[in-house]
Amino acid sequence: KNFKICVIKGDGIGVEVVNETLRMLKAYEKILKSVNFEFIEAKAGLTEFFNNKDAIPNETIETAKKCDAILFGAITSPKPTEIGEELNKLYKSPILTLRKELDLYSNVRPTIDYNSNIDFVIVRENTEGLYIKEEYYDEENEFAIAKRKISKKGSERIVRFAFDYAISNNRKKVSCIHKSNVLRVTDGLFLKTFEKIAKDEKYRNIIHNDYLVDATAMYIIKSPEMFDVMVTTNLFGDILSDEASALGGGLGLAPSANIGDNYALFEPVHGSAPDIAGQGIANPMATMLCCAMMLDYLKIDSKPIKNAVKRAFLEGNTTADLGGSLNTKEVTDKIIEYLTLE
Amino acid sequence: KNFKICVIKGDGIGVEVVNETLRMLKAYEKILKSVNFEFIEAKAGLTEFFNNKDAIPNETIETAKKCDAILFGAITSPKPTEIGEELNKLYKSPILTLRKELDLYSNVRPTIDYNSNIDFVIVRENTEGLYIKEEYYDEENEFAIAKRKISKKGSERIVRFAFDYAISNNRKKVSCIHKSNVLRVTDGLFLKTFEKIAKDEKYRNIIHNDYLVDATAMYIIKSPEMFDVMVTTNLFGDILSDEASALGGGLGLAPSANIGDNYALFEPVHGSAPDIAGQGIANPMATMLCCAMMLDYLKIDSKPIKNAVKRAFLEGNTTADLGGSLNTKEVTDKIIEYLTLE
Ligand SMILES: CC(C)[C@H](C(=O)O)[C@@H](O)C(=O)O
Ligand SMILES: CC(C)[C@H](C(=O)O)[C@@H](O)C(=O)O
Numbered sequence: 075k076n077f078k079i080c081v082i083k084g085d086g087i088g089v090e091v092v093n094e095t096l097r098m099l100k101a102y103e104k105i106l107k108s109v110n111f112e113f114i115e116a117k118a119g120l121t122e123f124f125n126n127k128d129a130i131p132n133e134t135i136e137t138a139k140k141c142d143a144i145l146f147g148a149i150t151s152p153k154p155t156e157i158g159e160e161l162n163k164l165y166k167s168p169i170l171t172l173r174k175e176l177d178l179y180s181n182v183r184p185t186i187d188y189n190s191n192i193d194f195v196i197v198r199e200n201t202e203g204l205y206i207k208e209e210y211y212d213e214e215n216e217f218a219i220a221k222r223k224i225s226k227k228g229s230e231r232i233v234r235f236a237f238d239y240a241i242s243n244n245r246k247k248v249s250c251i252h253k254s255n256v257l258r259v260t261d262g263l264f265l266k267t268f269e270k271i272a273k274d275e276k277y278r279n280i281i282h283n284d285y286l287v288d289a290t291a292m293y294i295i296k297s298p299e300m301f302d303v304m305v306t307t308n309l310f311g312d313i314l315s316d317e318a319s320a321l322g323g324g325l326g327l328a329p330s331a332n333i334g335d336n337y338a339l340f341e342p343v344h345g346s347a348p349d350i351a352g353q354g355i356a357n358p359m360a361t362m363l364c365c366a367m368m369l370d371y372l373k374i375d376s377k378p379i380k381n382a383v384k385r386a387f388l389e390g391n392t393t394a395d396l397g398g399s400l401n402t403k404e405v406t407d408k409i410i411e412y413l414t415l416e
Numbered sequence: 417k418n419f420k421i422c423v424i425k426g427d428g429i430g431v432e433v434v435n436e437t438l439r440m441l442k443a444y445e446k447i448l449k450s451v452n453f454e455f456i457e458a459k460a461g462l463t464e465f466f467n468n469k470d471a472i473p474n475e476t477i478e479t480a481k482k483c484d485a486i487l488f489g490a491i492t493s494p495k496p497t498e499i500g501e502e503l504n505k506l507y508k509s510p511i512l513t514l515r516k517e518l519d520l521y522s523n524v525r526p527t528i529d530y531n532s533n534i535d536f537v538i539v540r541e542n543t544e545g546l547y548i549k550e551e552y553y554d555e556e557n558e559f560a561i562a563k564r565k566i567s568k569k570g571s572e573r574i575v576r577f578a579f580d581y582a583i584s585n586n587r588k589k590v591s592c593i594h595k596s597n598v599l600r601v602t603d604g605l606f607l608k609t610f611e612k613i614a615k616d617e618k619y620r621n622i623i624h625n626d627y628l629v630d631a632t633a634m635y636i637i638k639s640p641e642m643f644d645v646m647v648t649t650n651l652f653g654d655i656l657s658d659e660a661s662a663l664g665g666g667l668g669l670a671p672s673a674n675i676g677d678n679y680a681l682f683e684p685v686h687g688s689a690p691d692i693a694g695q696g697i698a699n700p701m702a703t704m705l706c707c708a709m710m711l712d713y714l715k716i717d718s719k720p721i722k723n724a725v726k727r728a729f730l731e732g733n734t735t736a737d738l739g740g741s742l743n744t745k746e747v748t749d750k751i752i753e754y755l756t757l758e
Contacts, residue, residue, distance in 0.1 A: 151597040153596065153607070154597075154600045154603075154604035154607065154608075155596070155604065155611055162600060162604070165600070167597070167598070170598070204564065204599060205598060209601035210601060215567075216569065217565055217566065218565070218601045218602040218604075219564065219565055219602070220563070220564040220599050221561050221562070221563060222561065222564060223559055223560070223561055224559065224560045225557075225558060225559035226558040253546075253654075254496050255493040255496075255509070256509070256512070256546065257546060258496045258504060258507070258551065259551035259552065259553050259562065260551055260560040260562040261496075262496035262497065262504070263553065263560045265495070265496065266496070287654075287655055288657075289687075291633065291655045291658045292658045292659055292661055292662040292666070292667065293662075294659075295637065295659065295662035296662045296666060309595070310655075312595075312630045313629055313633045313652075314633070316630040316631060316633045316634045317634055317637065317659060319634055320634040320635075320637035320638045321637070324634070324638060325634065345631075
C-alpha cells in the first residue's frame with residue numbers, strides 16, 4: 075500500500091528531528107515490505123514569513139489536504155514585541171492555521187514515562203477557546219480584549235472523541251478539566267456537555283469525573299495516578315500537557331496528534347529550540363513517537379518503533395536532555411538498529 | 417497599637433483553620449505586648465448563599481473596608497451544573513467580589529518548601545484577565561463567549577508591584593509569564609508593558625526576562641531554580657501557583673496575599689475541602705503563614721510565627737497531608753508552644 079505523507083519540517087531543530095525520523099521511517103518501510111511511504115515536502119515557518127510575509131503559504135495547506143497524514147516539525151514564532159506592528163498583523167501561526175483549516179479538533183497528548191507508572195493522556199480541544207484569534211485593542215481606553223469561545227458542538231465532539239478514545243485504548247476513566255467556578259458560562263457549557271455525554275449508554279463502562287484546572291495542575295505532580303484520560307479546553311490543554319511532559323522524559327519524549335474527521339497532523343510538543351538548532355544534538359525521540367502515532371492512525375503496526383525508542387531510552391542511548399551523550403544521528407542509528415518485527 | 421482584623425471564615429475547613437489561627441494570633445499578641453488585635457467577624461459563603469441568595473452581603477464588604485486587614489478562610493463554590501440556572505445567575509463568588517470591590521490587584525503567592533532550595537514568588541494580576549465576569553451564551557448559535565481583558569493601566573500597576581516587591585524582598589529577577597505567541601494583542605500588551613517598565617532606572621539592578629506560560633508549567637517542575645519573582649495575568653497565576661504549591665508542602669503550606677492600594681486580604685490557596693470538613697483534621701499552617709504575611713503588611717514582626725510553623729513542620733508535628741498524625745488543634749498547640757521573640 076502507498077501512503078502520502080506531507081512533511082513540514084519548519085524551523086530550527088524541526089528540520090533536524092524530522093529528517094532523522096524520515097530516515098528511520100524509510101528503514102522501517104523496508105522491514106514492513108508491504109507498505110510504501112511517499113514524502114511530500116511543504117513549506118512553513120519563520121524563514122517563509124521573512125521572505126514572503128506569509129508563514130504558511132496556501133500551497134502548503136493544499137498539499138496537506140492531498141496527503142494521508144502530515145508530519146510536522148517545529149516553528150519559531152516571532153515575539154509580538156520583536157517584530158513591528160505591521161508584520162505582527164500579518165503573522166499567522168502555521169500550526170494554528172493548519173489546525174483550523176483542516177479542522178483538526180482533537181489534540182491527543184500522551185504522557186510517556188518509561189521509568190514510572192505514570193500513564194495518562196490529555197485530549198485537548200484544538201480549534202476554539204482562546205485560540206479563535208478574536209482580539210482587539212481599544213486605543214481610546216487603552217485595553218485589549220480577547221474572546222474565548224466554547225461552542226456546544228465543539229464541546230460535544232471533543233468529549234465524544236475522548237470517550238471513544240478511552241474505549242478503543244482500553245482506558246477506564248475520563249476526567250473533564252475546567253474552570254467553571256469562574257467561567258460559569260463558557261466552562262459551565264463545557265462541563266454540562268461532558269456530563270450529558272458521559273451518560274450515553276455507549277460509555278457506561280467508562281468512569282467519569284471532573285476537576286478544576288488549578289487543582290489539576292497540582293494533582294499532576296502530587297498524584298498523577300489519579301488520571302487516565304483528561305479532556306479539556308484549548309489553552310488549559312496546552313498548559314497541562316507541557317506540565318505533564320515534565321513528569322516523563324520532558325519535551326524530548328512528548329509526541330502529539332492533531333486529529334480531525336478528515337485529516338491528521340503529528341507534531342512533537344517541543345518547539346524549534348533556536349538555542350541548539352544546527353548543532354545536530356536535538357532529541358529526535360518525540361518526533362519518532364509522533365511517527366508511531368501517525369502509523370496508528372494509518373492502521374499500520376507501530377509497536378516496533380515504540381519499542382525501539384523505549385529500548386534506546388532505557389539503555390541510555392539518548393541525547394543530552396535525557397542524560398545521554400549521543401547526537402541526533404547516533405540516537406537514530408540505534409533506534410534503526412533496534413527496529414524489528416515481533 | 418490597636419489593629420482591626422476583619423475575619424471571614426467561610427465554609428468547611430475555612431472555619432476550622434481560621435479559628436486556630438486566631439487562637440495562635442492571640443497567643444502571639446500576649447508575647448508582643450505592645451499590639452492589640454480586634455477581630456471583627458463578617459459573613460460569606462455557601463450557607464449565606466442558600467439562606468439569603470447572596471454569598472457575600474454588602475455588610476461584609478463594608479466591614480472589610482473599615483478594618484486594617486482581612487483574614488479569609490475558604491469558600492465552597494457551587495458547581496454551575498449542580499444548582500439551577502436561576503441560582504447560577506445570582507451566584508457571586510465572595511473572594512472574587514472582594515478582590516474587585518477592594519481593588520486588590522496583586523495576588524502574591526510564595527512557594528514555600530522547607531526541604532529544598534525552591535524559593536520563588538508568583539505575583540498574579542488579580543482583577544482582570546478572564547475574571548471580569550463578561551460572559552454570555554448565544555442561544556441561537558449555541559456557543560458561549562467569555563472576554564479576557566488586559567488593560568494598560570492594570571498591566572502597569574501589577575508589573576510595578578512585582579518589581580517593587582523584588583526590590584523590597586531582596587530578589588534578583590522578575591520573569592513575565594504570558595502567551596503572547598497566541599494572544600498577540602492581549603498578552604502582547606502585557607509583555608510590552610513589562611518590557612517598558614523593566615527599563616525604568618529604579619529597576620536597573622533587577623534582571624528581567626519572559627517565558628511562555630506552557631513552557632513555564634514545565635520548567636516549574638524541571639528547573640524551579642530558574643525562577644525568582646514571576647509576574648503574570650490572572651488565570652495563568654491561578655494555575656501556576658497551584659502547580660507550584662505541589663513542589664513544596666502542597667496546598668497545606670501555601671499562603672497568599674491579595675493586596676491593593678488601600679486594603680489587603682490574606683487567604684490560604686487551598687479550598688474549603690468539604691470531604692474533610694468538620695473532623696478537626698485540616699492543616700492550619702497555610703492560614704498561619706497567611707497571618708504572617710498579614711503581619712508583614714501591618715509592619716509587625718512576623719518571624720516568630722514563620723519560624724514556629726517551620727519548626728513544627730521540620731519536627732513532623734503536622735497533620736496527615738504532610739505526613740504527620742496530629743489534628744488541627746494539636747498542630748496549633750505546638751506552634752503556640754514554639755512562639756518566642758528572638
Ligand atoms: C506554538 C503554539 C502556538 C502551540 C499552542 O499554543 O498550541 C504550542 O504551544 C503547542 O502546544 O502546540
Ligand atoms: C476560588 C477561586 C475563584 C479562586 C480563583 O480562581 O482565583 C481560587 O482558585 C484561588 O486561586 O484563589
